[in-house]
Amino acid sequence: MVFRLELQSAPPLHLTPHCVVHTGTVRLFVPDTLIHTATAPAEQFGFFLPNTHPLPEDACEPYLWSEMYLMTANAASANIPFGITHTQAAYVPDPRAGLHRWLHLTAAAHPARELRLSYRVTVQTP
Template sequence: MVFQLELQPAPPLHLTPQCVVHTGTVRLFETGTLIHTSGAPAERFGFFLPNTHPLPEDAPEPQLWAEMHLMTATAASVSGDFPFGVAHAHAAYVPDPRHALHRWLHLTAAAHPARQVRLGYRITVQSP
């Protein structure tokens, strides 16, 4: 299954000159037929954070803390006990897929399928 997603970032919060917090929400949804089995593993997804700056080539790697939480979920009409939610949030600066020289802030996680899931995210970037 491939999730479609819709991002709603908040303005970055600059706690100190070396510490920035990026927050927002992401809505994951499936528009086609949803086949949901009780033993299905969580589906991986990821996205580049909007409103961020690239990591300069000569900059040291910052420390990153990624967090995601479930805000709402809309399940398909099914009977039985099916999990839904998010796990394994991870942030990293990864190369631009358009083959540019810079690396950009990217968030990945895994979500259990549901008709629609709204997640909150927070990434703290601490530069040395």
């Protein structure tokens, strides 16, 4: 299944010099031409969080807590599952072959026709 996402982020919230919270919303949607089935597995999706700083290669690995919440759903049918699962944040290598790693959020979704999700990633450096 192919779905698209639109991302809106809020400015980072600096709780302490060593703790930053990144929040925003994601809209997942699929083209109307796709046929959904009740037995289809959840599809992986992910995105790099905007307004984040890279993690230099010599930096200690920060502690990460990731959360994603379902805000609204537009389901095609009552028999089709929808929702999200397996939310995880990690610093991953730069896809442009840079030297730093960037904050990336992944999850798996049964997107129905459209899902609006809220996310929060807390980053605490040692």
